[in-house]
Amino acid sequence: MQPGEIAGLKPSVPLRNIFGEALLEVARANPKVVVLDGDLGNSTKAELVRYEFPERFFNIGIAESNLVGVGAGLAACGFIPFIVSFSSFLLCNAYDQIRLAIAMSNVNAKIVGSHGGITLGKDGPTQMGIEDLALVGGLPTFVILVPSDPASMRRAVQAAADHVGPVFLRSSRMAMPHIYPEDACPFEIGKANIVREGDDVTIIGCGLMVSAALDAAALLAGEGIEARVLDMHTLRPLDVDAVVAAARETGAIVTAEEHLLQGGMGSNIARIVAAHHPVPMRFVGLADVYVESADPYRLLEKYHLTAYDIARAAREAVEARRAVGA
Protein backbone atom coordinates (compact mmCIF):
# COMPACT_ATOMS: atom_id res chain seq x y z
CA MET A 1 0.00 0.00 0.00
CA GLN A 2 1.28 3.44 -0.89
CA PRO A 3 1.03 6.25 1.64
CA GLY A 4 -1.83 8.58 0.71
CA GLU A 5 -3.89 5.86 -0.96
CA ILE A 6 -6.57 5.62 1.74
CA ALA A 7 -6.93 9.39 1.94
CA GLY A 8 -7.24 9.50 -1.86
CA LEU A 9 -4.17 11.67 -2.43
CA LYS A 10 -2.97 12.00 -6.00
CA PRO A 11 0.31 10.14 -6.66
CA SER A 12 3.38 11.97 -7.88
CA VAL A 13 6.88 11.37 -9.21
CA PRO A 14 9.81 10.66 -6.85
CA LEU A 15 10.43 13.61 -4.57
CA ARG A 16 14.07 13.86 -5.70
CA ASN A 17 12.88 14.80 -9.20
CA ILE A 18 10.92 17.69 -7.75
CA PHE A 19 13.97 18.66 -5.73
CA GLY A 20 16.13 18.76 -8.86
CA GLU A 21 13.62 20.98 -10.66
CA ALA A 22 13.27 23.28 -7.68
CA LEU A 23 17.04 23.56 -7.31
CA LEU A 24 17.29 24.52 -10.96
CA GLU A 25 14.64 27.19 -10.39
CA VAL A 26 16.58 28.85 -7.56
CA ALA A 27 19.79 28.59 -9.58
CA ARG A 28 18.07 30.38 -12.47
CA ALA A 29 16.71 33.08 -10.20
CA ASN A 30 19.88 33.72 -8.22
CA PRO A 31 23.35 33.69 -9.81
CA LYS A 32 24.88 33.34 -6.33
CA VAL A 33 23.49 29.83 -6.00
CA VAL A 34 26.17 27.18 -6.58
CA VAL A 35 25.75 23.42 -6.37
CA LEU A 36 28.27 20.97 -4.93
CA ASP A 37 27.87 17.28 -5.68
CA GLY A 38 29.40 14.20 -4.06
CA ASP A 39 29.32 12.08 -7.24
CA LEU A 40 25.63 11.40 -6.84
CA GLY A 41 24.04 14.12 -8.97
CA ASN A 42 22.31 11.47 -11.07
CA SER A 43 20.71 9.99 -7.96
CA THR A 44 19.88 13.22 -6.13
CA LYS A 45 18.87 15.00 -9.38
CA ALA A 46 21.18 17.91 -8.58
CA GLU A 47 22.56 17.15 -12.06
CA LEU A 48 19.75 19.21 -13.57
CA VAL A 49 21.73 22.30 -12.58
CA ARG A 50 24.88 20.88 -14.14
CA TYR A 51 23.29 20.76 -17.60
CA GLU A 52 22.18 24.39 -17.53
CA PHE A 53 24.87 26.03 -15.40
CA PRO A 54 28.00 23.90 -15.66
CA GLU A 55 30.13 26.79 -14.34
CA ARG A 56 28.17 26.84 -11.07
CA PHE A 57 28.21 23.08 -10.56
CA PHE A 58 31.13 21.30 -8.90
CA ASN A 59 31.44 17.55 -8.51
CA ILE A 60 33.87 17.24 -5.64
CA GLY A 61 33.81 13.46 -5.97
CA ILE A 62 33.53 10.74 -3.36
CA ALA A 63 34.98 12.96 -0.66
CA GLU A 64 32.30 14.33 1.64
CA SER A 65 34.59 16.10 4.11
CA ASN A 66 36.19 18.05 1.30
CA LEU A 67 32.78 18.62 -0.27
CA VAL A 68 31.52 20.37 2.87
CA GLY A 69 34.72 22.34 3.35
CA VAL A 70 34.74 23.59 -0.22
CA GLY A 71 31.09 24.58 0.12
CA ALA A 72 31.78 26.51 3.31
CA GLY A 73 34.61 28.34 1.55
CA LEU A 74 32.26 29.34 -1.26
CA ALA A 75 29.76 30.57 1.32
CA ALA A 76 32.46 32.76 2.84
CA CYS A 77 32.88 34.34 -0.62
CA GLY A 78 29.24 35.34 -0.73
CA PHE A 79 27.87 32.42 -2.70
CA ILE A 80 24.96 30.27 -1.62
CA PRO A 81 26.21 26.69 -1.80
CA PHE A 82 23.73 23.80 -1.99
CA ILE A 83 25.79 20.81 -0.88
CA VAL A 84 23.90 17.78 -2.12
CA SER A 85 24.48 14.07 -1.50
CA PHE A 86 22.91 11.22 0.43
CA SER A 87 21.87 12.30 3.90
CA SER A 88 23.81 9.47 5.51
CA PHE A 89 27.09 10.15 3.71
CA LEU A 90 27.02 13.89 4.41
CA LEU A 91 26.06 13.82 8.06
CA CYS A 92 27.93 10.66 9.00
CA ASN A 93 31.10 11.28 6.98
CA ALA A 94 31.47 15.01 7.33
CA TYR A 95 29.82 15.79 10.65
CA ASP A 96 32.71 17.71 12.15
CA GLN A 97 33.20 19.71 8.98
CA ILE A 98 29.50 20.60 8.99
CA ARG A 99 29.76 21.41 12.71
CA LEU A 100 32.70 23.81 12.50
CA ALA A 101 32.72 25.18 8.98
CA ILE A 102 28.96 25.64 8.65
CA ALA A 103 27.10 25.43 11.96
CA MET A 104 29.52 27.25 14.31
CA SER A 105 30.67 29.59 11.59
CA ASN A 106 26.99 30.27 10.92
CA VAL A 107 27.56 30.64 7.18
CA ASN A 108 24.92 30.77 4.51
CA ALA A 109 25.28 27.18 3.31
CA LYS A 110 22.63 24.58 2.58
CA ILE A 111 23.01 20.87 3.16
CA VAL A 112 20.62 18.72 1.17
CA GLY A 113 20.39 15.20 2.53
CA SER A 114 18.85 13.09 -0.18
CA HIS A 115 17.57 9.52 0.23
CA GLY A 116 16.46 10.26 3.77
CA GLY A 117 14.72 7.53 5.73
CA ILE A 118 14.30 3.86 4.83
CA THR A 119 12.40 4.19 1.57
CA LEU A 120 15.52 4.16 -0.58
CA GLY A 121 14.81 0.49 0.00
CA LYS A 122 16.96 -2.10 -1.67
CA ASP A 123 20.37 -0.44 -1.31
CA GLY A 124 20.00 -1.18 2.36
CA PRO A 125 21.06 0.14 5.75
CA THR A 126 24.54 1.43 4.85
CA GLN A 127 22.94 4.00 2.55
CA MET A 128 19.84 4.87 4.60
CA GLY A 129 19.58 8.12 6.51
CA ILE A 130 17.73 7.07 9.64
CA GLU A 131 19.76 9.14 12.11
CA ASP A 132 20.19 12.25 9.96
CA LEU A 133 17.59 14.38 11.75
CA ALA A 134 19.11 13.56 15.13
CA LEU A 135 22.58 14.42 13.87
CA VAL A 136 21.64 17.72 12.30
CA GLY A 137 19.53 18.35 15.40
CA GLY A 138 22.80 18.43 17.30
CA LEU A 139 23.94 21.48 15.34
CA PRO A 140 22.23 24.49 16.97
CA THR A 141 22.30 27.03 14.15
CA PHE A 142 20.71 24.81 11.50
CA VAL A 143 17.17 25.34 10.26
CA ILE A 144 15.85 21.84 9.49
CA LEU A 145 13.29 21.33 6.72
CA VAL A 146 11.51 18.08 5.87
CA PRO A 147 9.08 18.59 3.00
CA SER A 148 6.17 16.21 2.60
CA ASP A 149 4.97 16.54 -1.00
CA PRO A 150 5.90 18.10 -4.34
CA ALA A 151 4.55 21.58 -3.62
CA SER A 152 6.13 21.72 -0.20
CA MET A 153 9.47 20.57 -1.66
CA ARG A 154 9.40 23.46 -4.12
CA ARG A 155 8.57 25.90 -1.35
CA ALA A 156 11.19 24.41 0.95
CA VAL A 157 13.99 24.76 -1.60
CA GLN A 158 12.98 28.38 -2.15
CA ALA A 159 12.81 28.98 1.61
CA ALA A 160 16.25 27.43 2.05
CA ALA A 161 17.69 29.75 -0.59
CA ASP A 162 16.00 32.79 0.94
CA HIS A 163 16.94 32.10 4.55
CA VAL A 164 20.32 33.55 5.47
CA GLY A 165 22.18 30.90 7.47
CA PRO A 166 22.66 27.14 7.64
CA VAL A 167 19.75 25.05 6.40
CA PHE A 168 19.37 21.29 6.25
CA LEU A 169 16.80 20.03 3.76
CA ARG A 170 15.79 16.39 3.58
CA SER A 171 15.01 14.94 0.18
CA SER A 172 13.88 11.48 -0.76
CA ARG A 173 14.03 8.82 -3.42
CA MET A 174 10.41 8.05 -2.64
CA ALA A 175 7.41 9.37 -4.53
CA MET A 176 5.31 11.40 -2.09
CA PRO A 177 1.70 12.05 -3.14
CA HIS A 178 0.20 15.52 -3.49
CA ILE A 179 -1.03 16.92 -0.19
CA TYR A 180 -1.22 20.54 -1.32
CA PRO A 181 -2.39 22.11 -4.56
CA GLU A 182 0.75 23.06 -6.52
CA ASP A 183 0.05 26.78 -6.22
CA ALA A 184 -1.35 26.89 -2.70
CA CYS A 185 1.11 25.34 -0.28
CA PRO A 186 1.66 27.49 2.78
CA PHE A 187 5.30 27.33 3.77
CA GLU A 188 6.69 29.56 6.43
CA ILE A 189 9.83 28.37 8.21
CA GLY A 190 8.88 27.43 11.75
CA LYS A 191 5.14 27.34 11.17
CA ALA A 192 3.49 23.95 10.98
CA ASN A 193 0.62 23.42 8.54
CA ILE A 194 -2.69 22.05 9.74
CA VAL A 195 -3.64 19.70 6.89
CA ARG A 196 -6.70 18.22 8.60
CA GLU A 197 -8.89 19.51 11.40
CA GLY A 198 -9.98 17.37 14.32
CA ASP A 199 -10.54 17.53 18.09
CA ASP A 200 -9.96 14.02 19.40
CA VAL A 201 -6.26 13.55 18.84
CA THR A 202 -3.44 15.24 16.87
CA ILE A 203 -1.11 13.35 14.57
CA ILE A 204 2.08 15.26 13.88
CA GLY A 205 4.06 13.98 10.91
CA CYS A 206 6.94 15.06 8.75
CA GLY A 207 7.98 13.97 5.26
CA LEU A 208 6.33 10.82 3.96
CA MET A 209 4.55 10.26 7.26
CA VAL A 210 2.23 13.21 6.65
CA SER A 211 0.50 11.23 3.88
CA ALA A 212 0.40 8.19 6.11
CA ALA A 213 -1.07 10.35 8.89
CA LEU A 214 -3.84 11.53 6.56
CA ASP A 215 -4.55 7.89 5.73
CA ALA A 216 -4.68 7.11 9.43
CA ALA A 217 -7.04 10.01 10.02
CA ALA A 218 -9.35 8.62 7.33
CA LEU A 219 -9.32 5.21 9.04
CA LEU A 220 -10.00 6.78 12.44
CA ALA A 221 -12.85 8.92 11.09
CA GLY A 222 -14.67 5.67 10.27
CA GLU A 223 -14.49 4.84 13.98
CA GLY A 224 -15.72 8.23 15.11
CA ILE A 225 -12.31 9.59 16.04
CA GLU A 226 -11.54 12.93 14.43
CA ALA A 227 -7.81 13.46 14.14
CA ARG A 228 -6.06 16.74 13.53
CA VAL A 229 -3.05 16.29 11.27
CA LEU A 230 -0.06 18.64 11.41
CA ASP A 231 2.63 18.77 8.74
CA MET A 232 5.71 19.66 10.78
CA HIS A 233 7.82 20.63 7.79
CA THR A 234 10.24 22.57 9.99
CA LEU A 235 11.91 20.63 12.79
CA ARG A 236 13.97 23.62 13.87
CA PRO A 237 12.70 26.15 14.82
CA LEU A 238 9.89 23.88 15.99
CA ASP A 239 6.40 25.39 16.03
CA VAL A 240 5.87 25.44 19.80
CA ASP A 241 2.52 27.23 19.52
CA ALA A 242 1.07 24.61 17.18
CA VAL A 243 2.24 21.79 19.45
CA VAL A 244 0.88 23.39 22.61
CA ALA A 245 -2.41 24.18 20.87
CA ALA A 246 -2.66 20.56 19.75
CA ALA A 247 -2.10 19.38 23.32
CA ARG A 248 -4.67 21.81 24.74
CA GLU A 249 -7.32 21.36 22.11
CA THR A 250 -7.12 17.64 21.33
CA GLY A 251 -5.63 16.22 24.54
CA ALA A 252 -3.58 13.47 22.86
CA ILE A 253 -0.67 13.49 20.43
CA VAL A 254 0.89 10.95 18.08
CA THR A 255 4.10 11.70 16.21
CA ALA A 256 5.17 9.86 13.06
CA GLU A 257 8.54 10.07 11.32
CA GLU A 258 10.69 8.03 8.94
CA HIS A 259 13.61 8.14 11.37
CA LEU A 260 14.89 6.62 14.58
CA LEU A 261 12.75 7.53 17.57
CA GLN A 262 15.88 8.66 19.42
CA GLY A 263 16.58 12.30 18.78
CA GLY A 264 14.02 12.70 16.05
CA MET A 265 10.98 14.92 15.70
CA GLY A 266 8.87 13.05 18.25
CA SER A 267 11.33 13.32 21.09
CA ASN A 268 11.64 17.07 20.53
CA ILE A 269 7.88 17.49 20.48
CA ALA A 270 7.63 15.46 23.67
CA ARG A 271 9.99 17.88 25.37
CA ILE A 272 7.65 20.75 24.53
CA VAL A 273 4.50 18.88 25.51
CA ALA A 274 6.06 17.84 28.83
CA ALA A 275 7.10 21.40 29.62
CA HIS A 276 3.94 23.23 28.53
CA HIS A 277 0.91 20.98 28.61
CA PRO A 278 1.47 17.28 29.33
CA VAL A 279 -0.97 14.96 27.53
CA PRO A 280 -0.73 11.27 26.53
CA MET A 281 1.63 10.76 23.61
CA ARG A 282 2.54 7.88 21.31
CA PHE A 283 5.48 7.70 18.91
CA VAL A 284 5.69 6.08 15.48
CA GLY A 285 9.21 5.67 14.14
CA LEU A 286 12.11 3.25 14.12
CA ALA A 287 12.84 1.70 17.48
CA ASP A 288 16.57 0.97 17.82
CA VAL A 289 17.02 -1.02 14.62
CA TYR A 290 18.94 -0.94 11.41
CA VAL A 291 16.54 -1.64 8.61
CA GLU A 292 17.35 -4.15 5.86
CA SER A 293 17.46 -4.13 2.04
CA ALA A 294 14.04 -4.61 0.46
CA ASP A 295 11.23 -3.00 -1.44
CA PRO A 296 10.30 0.31 0.28
CA TYR A 297 6.64 -0.53 0.78
CA ARG A 298 7.46 -3.87 2.37
CA LEU A 299 9.89 -2.09 4.67
CA LEU A 300 7.29 0.45 5.75
CA GLU A 301 5.04 -2.46 6.70
CA LYS A 302 7.66 -4.55 8.46
CA TYR A 303 9.04 -1.63 10.44
CA HIS A 304 5.61 -0.27 11.41
CA LEU A 305 5.51 2.99 9.54
CA THR A 306 2.09 2.61 7.91
CA ALA A 307 -1.26 4.31 8.35
CA TYR A 308 -2.40 1.27 10.35
CA ASP A 309 0.45 1.70 12.81
CA ILE A 310 -0.31 5.39 13.18
CA ALA A 311 -4.03 4.69 13.64
CA ARG A 312 -3.24 2.09 16.31
CA ALA A 313 -1.03 4.58 18.13
CA ALA A 314 -3.80 7.20 17.90
CA ARG A 315 -6.38 4.82 19.40
CA GLU A 316 -3.99 4.12 22.26
CA ALA A 317 -3.39 7.80 22.86
CA VAL A 318 -7.13 8.49 22.86
CA GLU A 319 -7.67 5.58 25.28
CA ALA A 320 -4.97 6.96 27.55
CA ARG A 321 -6.57 10.38 27.48
CA ARG A 322 -9.96 8.95 28.36
CA ALA A 323 -8.42 6.89 31.15
CA VAL A 324 -7.23 10.05 32.87
CA GLY A 325 -10.68 11.56 32.31
CA ALA A 326 -9.66 14.29 29.88
Place this chain on the structure above:
Amino acid sequence: MKDTVTLDYRSLREKARQIRLDILDMTTKAASGHPSSSFSAVEIVTALYFGGLLRYRPHQPDWPERDRFIMSKGHAAPLLYAVLAHAGYFDRSELWRLRQLDSPVQGHPIQGMMPGVEATTGSLGQGLSLGVGHILGGRLNGLDYRVYVLLGDGECQAGQIWEAAMSAAHFRADRLIAILDYNKYQETGPISREMALEPLADKWRSFGWHVEEADGHDFEDIIPRLKALQQVEGQPSILIAHTVKGKGVSFVEADYRFHGRALTPEQAEKAREEINATG
Protein backbone atom coordinates in the same frame (compact mmCIF):
# COMPACT_ATOMS: atom_id res chain seq x y z
CA MET B 1 53.88 -28.76 -16.26
CA LYS B 2 52.93 -26.16 -18.82
CA ASP B 3 49.76 -28.10 -19.61
CA THR B 4 48.44 -28.16 -16.04
CA VAL B 5 49.04 -24.43 -15.74
CA THR B 6 47.10 -23.77 -18.95
CA LEU B 7 44.32 -26.01 -17.70
CA ASP B 8 44.23 -24.11 -14.43
CA TYR B 9 43.75 -20.79 -16.15
CA ARG B 10 41.05 -22.28 -18.31
CA SER B 11 39.09 -23.41 -15.26
CA LEU B 12 39.57 -19.99 -13.69
CA ARG B 13 38.08 -18.41 -16.77
CA GLU B 14 35.19 -20.84 -16.56
CA LYS B 15 34.71 -19.94 -12.89
CA ALA B 16 34.71 -16.26 -13.79
CA ARG B 17 32.06 -16.89 -16.44
CA GLN B 18 29.80 -18.63 -13.89
CA ILE B 19 30.29 -15.83 -11.39
CA ARG B 20 29.44 -13.19 -13.99
CA LEU B 21 26.25 -15.05 -14.81
CA ASP B 22 25.35 -15.28 -11.13
CA ILE B 23 25.90 -11.53 -10.68
CA LEU B 24 23.68 -10.93 -13.69
CA ASP B 25 20.92 -13.18 -12.38
CA MET B 26 21.08 -11.85 -8.83
CA THR B 27 20.80 -8.22 -9.80
CA THR B 28 18.22 -8.77 -12.51
CA LYS B 29 16.04 -10.72 -10.10
CA ALA B 30 16.48 -8.05 -7.43
CA ALA B 31 15.79 -5.42 -10.12
CA SER B 32 18.49 -3.32 -8.53
CA GLY B 33 22.15 -3.37 -7.57
CA HIS B 34 25.49 -2.70 -9.23
CA PRO B 35 26.23 -5.25 -11.95
CA SER B 36 28.69 -3.06 -13.86
CA SER B 37 30.82 -2.42 -10.75
CA SER B 38 30.72 -6.14 -9.98
CA PHE B 39 31.65 -7.32 -13.50
CA SER B 40 34.67 -5.03 -13.38
CA ALA B 41 36.39 -7.01 -10.63
CA VAL B 42 35.27 -10.58 -11.36
CA GLU B 43 38.72 -11.82 -12.39
CA ILE B 44 40.42 -10.08 -9.47
CA VAL B 45 38.26 -11.64 -6.78
CA THR B 46 38.07 -14.99 -8.58
CA ALA B 47 41.86 -15.04 -8.71
CA LEU B 48 42.08 -14.43 -4.97
CA TYR B 49 39.69 -17.20 -3.98
CA PHE B 50 40.36 -19.77 -6.71
CA GLY B 51 43.86 -18.93 -7.92
CA GLY B 52 45.66 -20.20 -4.85
CA LEU B 53 46.24 -16.78 -3.33
CA LEU B 54 43.84 -16.59 -0.40
CA ARG B 55 44.09 -18.96 2.58
CA TYR B 56 40.58 -19.75 3.83
CA ARG B 57 38.27 -22.40 5.22
CA PRO B 58 34.71 -21.90 4.04
CA HIS B 59 33.33 -24.13 6.78
CA GLN B 60 35.22 -22.20 9.45
CA PRO B 61 34.70 -18.58 8.42
CA ASP B 62 36.16 -17.26 11.67
CA TRP B 63 39.34 -19.38 11.44
CA PRO B 64 41.84 -17.04 13.11
CA GLU B 65 44.61 -17.75 10.61
CA ARG B 66 42.55 -17.08 7.50
CA ASP B 67 43.63 -14.42 5.08
CA ARG B 68 41.16 -11.54 5.05
CA PHE B 69 39.44 -10.19 1.97
CA ILE B 70 37.77 -6.83 2.51
CA MET B 71 35.42 -5.57 -0.19
CA SER B 72 35.90 -1.86 0.37
CA LYS B 73 33.86 -0.95 -2.73
CA GLY B 74 30.83 -2.45 -1.03
CA HIS B 75 28.44 -1.80 -3.89
CA ALA B 76 30.12 -4.78 -5.62
CA ALA B 77 28.36 -6.96 -3.02
CA PRO B 78 26.84 -9.24 -5.70
CA LEU B 79 30.37 -10.20 -6.76
CA LEU B 80 31.40 -10.88 -3.18
CA TYR B 81 28.34 -13.04 -2.49
CA ALA B 82 28.72 -14.98 -5.75
CA VAL B 83 32.38 -15.75 -5.05
CA LEU B 84 31.66 -16.75 -1.44
CA ALA B 85 28.90 -19.08 -2.61
CA HIS B 86 31.17 -20.72 -5.18
CA ALA B 87 33.88 -21.02 -2.54
CA GLY B 88 31.46 -22.95 -0.33
CA TYR B 89 30.68 -20.44 2.41
CA PHE B 90 26.95 -20.89 1.87
CA ASP B 91 24.53 -22.46 -0.56
CA ARG B 92 24.32 -20.86 -3.97
CA SER B 93 20.53 -20.64 -3.61
CA GLU B 94 21.08 -17.82 -1.08
CA LEU B 95 22.16 -15.61 -3.98
CA TRP B 96 18.61 -15.29 -5.26
CA ARG B 97 17.58 -13.68 -1.96
CA LEU B 98 19.67 -10.59 -2.65
CA ARG B 99 17.82 -7.46 -1.50
CA GLN B 100 14.66 -9.40 -0.59
CA LEU B 101 12.73 -8.84 2.64
CA ASP B 102 13.85 -11.00 5.60
CA SER B 103 17.06 -12.01 3.86
CA PRO B 104 20.61 -11.65 5.18
CA VAL B 105 21.86 -11.00 1.63
CA GLN B 106 21.97 -7.23 2.00
CA GLY B 107 22.38 -4.77 -0.86
CA HIS B 108 25.74 -3.80 0.61
CA PRO B 109 27.77 -6.22 2.78
CA ILE B 110 27.10 -6.25 6.50
CA GLN B 111 29.74 -7.89 8.71
CA GLY B 112 28.43 -11.02 10.36
CA MET B 113 25.25 -11.32 8.32
CA MET B 114 26.67 -13.76 5.79
CA PRO B 115 29.56 -16.14 6.44
CA GLY B 116 32.75 -14.85 4.86
CA VAL B 117 31.71 -11.20 4.83
CA GLU B 118 34.55 -9.56 6.77
CA ALA B 119 33.41 -5.94 6.84
CA THR B 120 30.43 -3.63 6.62
CA THR B 121 30.96 -1.44 3.58
CA GLY B 122 28.88 0.66 1.22
CA SER B 123 29.92 4.04 2.47
CA LEU B 124 33.05 4.31 0.35
CA GLY B 125 36.52 4.94 1.69
CA GLN B 126 36.52 2.80 4.81
CA GLY B 127 37.89 -0.64 3.93
CA LEU B 128 41.61 0.07 3.80
CA SER B 129 41.65 1.34 7.40
CA LEU B 130 39.95 -1.87 8.51
CA GLY B 131 42.69 -3.75 6.70
CA VAL B 132 45.38 -1.89 8.66
CA GLY B 133 43.57 -2.82 11.87
CA HIS B 134 43.52 -6.49 10.87
CA ILE B 135 47.26 -6.31 10.22
CA LEU B 136 48.02 -4.76 13.60
CA GLY B 137 45.70 -7.28 15.27
CA GLY B 138 47.41 -10.15 13.50
CA ARG B 139 50.77 -8.98 14.76
CA LEU B 140 49.54 -8.73 18.33
CA ASN B 141 47.98 -12.18 18.07
CA GLY B 142 51.12 -13.68 16.53
CA LEU B 143 49.32 -14.65 13.30
CA ASP B 144 50.81 -14.27 9.85
CA TYR B 145 47.74 -13.98 7.66
CA ARG B 146 47.57 -11.51 4.79
CA VAL B 147 44.90 -8.90 4.23
CA TYR B 148 43.61 -8.08 0.75
CA VAL B 149 41.46 -4.99 0.20
CA LEU B 150 39.61 -4.24 -3.03
CA LEU B 151 39.31 -0.51 -3.73
CA GLY B 152 37.38 1.39 -6.38
CA ASP B 153 39.18 4.10 -8.31
CA GLY B 154 36.51 6.68 -7.56
CA GLU B 155 36.73 5.51 -3.98
CA CYS B 156 40.33 6.72 -3.91
CA GLN B 157 38.98 10.26 -3.90
CA ALA B 158 38.06 9.74 -0.26
CA GLY B 159 40.49 11.26 2.20
CA GLN B 160 40.32 8.26 4.50
CA ILE B 161 41.97 6.11 1.83
CA TRP B 162 45.07 8.28 2.06
CA GLU B 163 44.99 8.35 5.83
CA ALA B 164 44.95 4.57 5.71
CA ALA B 165 47.68 4.49 3.07
CA MET B 166 49.92 6.66 5.24
CA SER B 167 49.36 4.50 8.30
CA ALA B 168 49.94 1.23 6.44
CA ALA B 169 53.33 2.47 5.24
CA HIS B 170 54.15 3.81 8.70
CA PHE B 171 53.44 0.39 10.19
CA ARG B 172 55.40 -1.31 7.38
CA ALA B 173 52.33 -3.46 6.74
CA ASP B 174 53.91 -5.79 4.20
CA ARG B 175 51.14 -8.35 4.64
CA LEU B 176 48.61 -5.81 3.43
CA ILE B 177 47.86 -5.94 -0.29
CA ALA B 178 45.44 -3.50 -1.82
CA ILE B 179 43.99 -4.11 -5.25
CA LEU B 180 42.64 -1.15 -7.15
CA ASP B 181 39.84 -1.84 -9.61
CA TYR B 182 40.98 0.85 -12.02
CA ASN B 183 38.04 0.97 -14.42
CA LYS B 184 38.38 4.74 -15.03
CA TYR B 185 34.77 5.51 -14.14
CA GLN B 186 32.94 6.65 -11.04
CA GLU B 187 29.16 7.02 -10.67
CA THR B 188 28.54 10.22 -12.62
CA GLY B 189 31.17 9.87 -15.34
CA PRO B 190 34.82 9.31 -16.25
CA ILE B 191 37.19 9.86 -13.33
CA SER B 192 39.37 12.15 -15.43
CA ARG B 193 36.41 14.47 -16.01
CA GLU B 194 34.82 14.30 -12.55
CA MET B 195 37.78 14.32 -10.15
CA ALA B 196 41.09 13.30 -11.65
CA LEU B 197 43.33 10.82 -9.83
CA GLU B 198 46.40 10.64 -12.03
CA PRO B 199 49.28 10.23 -11.52
CA LEU B 200 47.85 7.45 -9.43
CA ALA B 201 50.74 4.99 -9.23
CA ASP B 202 53.03 7.86 -8.25
CA LYS B 203 50.65 8.88 -5.48
CA TRP B 204 50.79 5.41 -3.94
CA ARG B 205 54.57 5.23 -4.36
CA SER B 206 55.01 8.59 -2.69
CA PHE B 207 52.93 7.30 0.22
CA GLY B 208 55.48 4.52 0.69
CA TRP B 209 53.73 1.69 -1.14
CA HIS B 210 55.14 -0.86 -3.53
CA VAL B 211 53.15 -0.59 -6.76
CA GLU B 212 52.52 -3.10 -9.55
CA GLU B 213 50.12 -2.79 -12.47
CA ALA B 214 48.25 -5.52 -14.30
CA ASP B 215 45.51 -6.25 -16.79
CA GLY B 216 42.70 -6.84 -14.31
CA HIS B 217 40.87 -9.29 -16.56
CA ASP B 218 43.85 -11.53 -17.35
CA PHE B 219 44.47 -14.26 -14.79
CA GLU B 220 47.88 -14.90 -16.31
CA ASP B 221 48.83 -11.35 -15.43
CA ILE B 222 46.99 -10.91 -12.10
CA ILE B 223 48.10 -14.07 -10.36
CA PRO B 224 51.88 -13.93 -10.89
CA ARG B 225 51.90 -10.27 -9.93
CA LEU B 226 49.95 -10.86 -6.75
CA LYS B 227 52.32 -13.71 -5.92
CA ALA B 228 55.19 -11.29 -6.38
CA LEU B 229 53.50 -8.77 -4.09
CA GLN B 230 53.27 -11.45 -1.39
CA GLN B 231 57.08 -11.42 -1.31
CA VAL B 232 57.45 -7.65 -0.80
CA GLU B 233 59.03 -6.82 2.55
CA GLY B 234 58.88 -3.75 4.74
CA GLN B 235 56.10 -1.90 2.95
CA PRO B 236 52.47 -2.42 1.91
CA SER B 237 51.75 -3.06 -1.74
CA ILE B 238 49.06 -2.34 -4.24
CA LEU B 239 48.14 -3.93 -7.53
CA ILE B 240 46.66 -1.33 -9.86
CA ALA B 241 44.45 -3.54 -11.98
CA HIS B 242 43.36 -1.95 -15.23
CA THR B 243 39.79 -3.03 -15.81
CA VAL B 244 36.69 -2.28 -17.84
CA LYS B 245 33.56 -1.29 -15.99
CA GLY B 246 30.78 -3.66 -17.05
CA LYS B 247 33.31 -6.15 -18.44
CA GLY B 248 31.79 -8.95 -20.45
CA VAL B 249 28.65 -7.18 -21.65
CA SER B 250 29.27 -4.79 -24.53
CA PHE B 251 26.34 -2.44 -23.99
CA VAL B 252 27.14 -2.10 -20.29
CA GLU B 253 30.80 -1.46 -21.03
CA ALA B 254 29.74 1.25 -23.45
CA ASP B 255 27.54 3.27 -21.08
CA TYR B 256 28.68 4.43 -17.65
CA ARG B 257 25.09 5.32 -16.81
CA PHE B 258 24.57 1.63 -16.10
CA HIS B 259 26.20 2.36 -12.75
CA GLY B 260 23.88 1.17 -9.98
CA ARG B 261 21.36 -0.16 -12.44
CA ALA B 262 20.21 -3.71 -12.93
CA LEU B 263 19.58 -5.04 -16.41
CA THR B 264 16.03 -5.63 -17.51
CA PRO B 265 15.14 -9.29 -18.17
CA GLU B 266 15.45 -8.62 -21.93
CA GLN B 267 18.85 -6.96 -21.56
CA ALA B 268 19.90 -9.80 -19.28
CA GLU B 269 19.14 -12.33 -22.00
CA LYS B 270 21.45 -10.51 -24.39
CA ALA B 271 24.06 -10.18 -21.67
CA ARG B 272 23.89 -13.90 -20.95
CA GLU B 273 24.60 -14.70 -24.58
CA GLU B 274 27.61 -12.40 -24.59
CA ILE B 275 29.01 -13.76 -21.34
CA ASN B 276 28.62 -17.30 -22.55
CA ALA B 277 30.25 -16.51 -25.87
CA THR B 278 33.32 -14.93 -24.27
CA GLY B 279 33.64 -17.51 -21.47
